[in-house]
Amino acid sequence: MSTTPDTLQTLDIGSQSYHYYSLPEAAHTLGNIDRLPKTLKILLENQLRFADDESVAREDMQALVDWQQEGRSDREIGYRPARVLMQDFTGVPGVVDLASMRAAVEKLGEDPARINPLSPVDLVIDHSVMVDKFGNATAFEENVEIEMQRNRERYEFLRWGQKAFDNFSVVPPGTGICHQVNLEYLGRAVWTKKEDGKQFAYPDTLVGTDSHTTMINGLGVLGWGVGGIEAEAAMLGQPVSMLIPEVIGFKLTGKLKEGITATDLVLTVTEMLRKKGVVGKFVEFYGDGLKDLPLADRATIANMAPEYGATCGFFPVDDETLNYMRLTGRDDDQIALVEAYCKTQGLWREPGDEPIFSDTLHLDMGEVEASLAGPKRPQDRVALKDMATTFAKVMEDDGKSLPSTETGKLSSEGGQTAVGIDRSFDHNDSQDVTFDGRSFRLNPGAVVIAAITSCTNTSNPSVMMAAGLLARKAREKGLTTKPWVKTSLAPGSKVVTEYLAAAELDDDLDALGFNLVGYGCTTCIGNSGPLPEAIDKAITAGDLTVASVLSGNRNFEGRVHPLVKTNWLASPPLVVAYALAGNVQCDLTKDPLGEDSDGKPVYLKDIWPSQAEIAQAVEKVNTEMFRKEYGAVFEGDETWKAIKVPDSQVYEWPESTYIQHPPFFDGMGREPDPIEDVHDAHILAMLGDSVTTDHISPAGSIKPDSPAGRYLQEHGVKPVDFNSYGSRRGNHEVMMRGTFANVRIKNEMLDGVVGGETRHVPSGEQMAIYDAAMKYQEQKTPLVVIAGKEYGTGSSRDWAAKGTRLLGVRAVIAESFERIHRSNLIGMGVVPLQFPEGEDRKSLRLTGDETISISGLDALTPGGNVKVTIKNAEGERSVDAKCRIDTANEMAYYHHGGILHYVLRKMIGAA
Structure with a gap:
């Protein structure tokens, strides 16, 4: 490299010598970086x-060092990650795109084998298991069966991809959640690569x-997460x-109080x-409170970065990192490399570290209280003691009323209300139910789903053991789960069931209905x-407003x-407690969960395990469990191994309702077509604030009477075999029909x-958004979408x-736009435009009947303005919208x- 030739150094660890690019050496030329945040040191x-003086120039490095002067920079840089991680819902369309790219390259007369991942890619099949049983x-x-x-068609396709593409590995189904597999096995903290006969080490x-x-930031x-299309570009x-x-900078001090969990901490953060x-x-988390914060707790906080809106939530490497790597069976040489490299490069967390930050927050962990979050946003924390009143407010906001309080004897099945609740409900809402040989009344607030699920918490032995211990104590007291609650346990890796058994x-969780249902994302993603x-x-x-309680990270x-x-x-443990209570109107801080065998009330405090009991249980977790479960992580079971795939470089696209050749490259030439302005576009949808990618993107179940459901039935698929939208992401015909089809979206x-x-x-006419879009396409009418603040929040x-x-x-x-979705829109050739300050759909009095024209698209510059002309029956007016194509690369x-x-x-x- 020509700009800083003296930064290449060697690091000797035992008998191995590593080449690395030295940050201390770079500081001699660029300036002091001792107090640069560790995340920026990695960049x-x-x-x-x-x-190389082209994609990365000296000015890019200098801008990172100079960042310390104001805690911000407007410099664009090109960042190349060491590897790419995929899950199957997003990974399948990624591999479909790669296969389609190979077909396009072949049509252009080039060698399709030139399309291969250049960076290591791990795809973990974790999003396809559903809680049917x-x-x-x-x-x-x-x-599993x-x-x-x-998903056989999808899995056959992924097996083909594993065989056809270099640098591409697949973790078969039934292994775990990609983020937990990443944390427990794939992540190394320091990566190595052999190049030109030399062994290089780098973050x-x-x-x-x-x-x-983002969960891996705990290690x-x-x-961080990116759109599938951006990830494909990175791996290419x-x-x-x-x-x-x-x-x-988020400073953590103090310790959690007795009875407070990592989940309570992350919801507070x-x-x-x-x-x-x-x-x-x-x-970036710092502060001396980190020395007592287990790595699993750090990973729980890092996991939720999308929920608090950050690109990432990073914890620097320290002794706790090394302890976790030893526990999870990482190689001793790798651990030695991590320690030596991070200390040499200034990436090691030292006591008293006070980096320069753009801004800071502080939390004394001793102030955290027991909490939940809901009813529809992860950031809306509710103290446990306030849950009953919060739900009552939700009912009022939904236009429902709670009748006056009425005291009476409460049935052990929640016959009048759930146990411990001194309320009665409007019986026009409540419903008498007979199920599984038992009769009961289902009331507003009934917990119909209680799921221990998601990478967020099942990666954390302390909260998992706490759930098991609470189940044991409940079982000893004779408590049972209410009959209307659908219970499930879906750990993020097989290690969890190993240590619960140890x-x-x-058996205690099983006795309360929390039997293992699968290893993967289930309830948290709509499965x-x-x-x-x-x-x-x-x-x-009854049009009942009921509840789910889950140990997940999403509740949109x-x-x-x-x-x-x-x-x-x-x-x-609170998931288990609410399964016992049966209703979120129960105040678990003072209402009983039920009665013991002697008819005495049992309260949550009676069965909540102590920190000492949890710590004793966590001691059962050992290294051999990780080595056993990850010893053959890429092999899969006999069913997976028996899947036969064609031996071809270009996919043959057999008839399938799961995998279809997408039209993205149809008619593509070696040179791009000129960009045209938008003339007299109609508004397809006008949406409010905080519209999430869950609202936009097809997710969850497919309704038989929806455009996607009709398409599948026309192709011989019965509703019982629809599967989910996520499982059919490799079929653009299904997915485009499900776009903007969420049951809660408000146009x-x-x-x-x-x-x-x-x-x-x-x-x-009023019609499905897909049907309207097809009518507009027949008329060759372009379309726009109008929205409020934070458009595209949520999953990538x-x-x-x-x-x-x-x-x-x-x-x-x-x-305004959320980061990932804005990037994805550009990646698909859709321009994101931002209303000027003080203007929005309301101030402009938009009804949806207007036509929209956008001029100047052929002369766009990053962050520049474009003219948007709005016409209706009264005339026309114009606003200067800001182009949210932020960088030169995005413009290309x-x-x-x-x-x-x-x-x-x-x-x-050709480019």
Whole structure:
């Protein structure tokens, strides 16, 4: 590298010598970096390693060092992560795109084998298992069998990809959640690579196609979620274009009190950071409280970075990092390398570290209280003691009323109300139910789903053991789960069931219905499966506002289950407690959960395990468990091994309703087409604030009467075999029909209508958004979407952008955008525009009947303005909208029609 030739050094550890790019040496030239945040030191090392005076210039490195002067920078840099992580829902369309790129390259007369990942890619199949069977000893085996039947076409395709592409590995189904597998096995903290006969060492960094990739930051590995299309570009050797971020320092001091869990801590941190406003920023944790914070707790906090809005939540490497690596079976030489490298490079957390930050927050962990979050946003923390009143307020806000309080004897089945609640409900809402040989009344607030699930908490032995211990104590008292509660246990790795069994807590969880249902993301991503028919009918008949309680990280509207209107994030032991109580109107801080065998009330405090009991159980976790479960992590079971795949470089695209050849590269030439302005576009949808990618992207179950459901039935698929939208992400025909089809989305073009409907303006008809988009396409009418603040929050769903493009949307005009979705829109050739300050859809009095024209798209500059002309029956007016294509690289992607088009042309020498 020509700009800083003296930074290449060697580091000897035992008999091994490593080459590395020295940050202390760079500081001699660029300036002191002792107090530079460690996240930015990692970015600086990345710039040093790839400096070539073109994609990375000396000015990029200098900007990182100079960042210390003001705690911010407007410099764009190109960042190349060491590796890419995928889960199957987002990974399948990624591999579909790669296969499609190979087909396009072949059509252009080039060698398709030139399309290969250049950075290591791990795809973990974790999003396909669904909770069809639950509450019995055979649930796991039955769910796995159903999963393999449902997803065989997808799995055949992934097996082909594993065989066809170099540098691409697949972790088979039934192994665990990608983030937990990453934390416990794949992550190294320091990466190594042999090049030109030399062994290089550098920070382990990654991007992932799931927003919770941030979990690995708990291990001192810098990583965050990106859209699938951006991840594909990264694995094809393209830099991730980014502005040098602001870094918010979050100082942790003190210790958690007795009875307070890591989940309570993370919900408090999430609430604080959301209030602070950290969208698009790095968060770096520091302070002497870290010395007593277990790595699993750090990973729990890092996991929730998307929920508090940050790009990442980073914990520097220290002794606790090394202890965790030893526990999880990492090689001794690797651990020695991590310690030596991080200390040499100034990446090691030292006591009293006080880096320079853009801004700071502070939390004394001794002030954290027991909490949940809900009913529909992870950042809306609710103290446990306030849950009953919070739910009552939700009912009032929904236009429902709670009748006057009425005291009476409470049935052990919650006959009048749930146990411990001194309230009665309007019986027009409450429903009498007979299910599984038992009769009971289902009331508002009933917990119909209680799920110990998600990478957030199942990676943490302390909260998992706490759940098991609480189950044991409840069982000893004679308590049982209420009959209307669908219970499930879906750990993030097989190690969890190993240590629960070692602590002899598995039988206690099983006794309360928390049997193993699968290893993977289930309830947290909408794979909660069907409710029992009797419960389903009762909720529908009474229009009941019921609840789920899950140890997950997402609770957006319509995500967990279409019929469950309120969803509450909680620690695993609280999930068990609410399954016993049966209703979120129960105040667990003072109401009994039920009665023991002698008829005496049993309170939560009576069965809550002590920290000493939890610590004793956690001691059962040992290294051999990790080595056993990860010893053959890529092999899979006999069913996986028996899947036969064709031996071909270009995919043959057999007839399938799961995998279809997408149209993104149809008609693509070696040179991009010129960009045209938008003339007289109609508004496809007008949306409010905080519209999430869950609202936009197809997710969860497919309704038979929806456009996607009709398509599948027309192709011979029965509703019982629909599977989920997520499992069909490799079929653009299904996914474009499900875009904007969320059951909770509210299109302001229609008064009081909830769901994926719009008004086709020329005809005045109300119809599904997909159907309207197809009518507009027939008329060759371009489309725009209008939205409010924080458009595209949530998971990094690439189909939120892909579906938008396929529906014919040329631009999204919003008040503000969430980071990943804004990037994804550009990656699919859709321009994100931001209303000028003080203007929005309301001030402009938009109804949806207007036509929109956008001029100057051929002369766009990053962050520049474009003229948006709005016409209606009264005339026309114009506003200058800000182009949210923020960097030169993003502009290049847009000019090529998308990031993949740009990459493809570059790989064959046409760009």
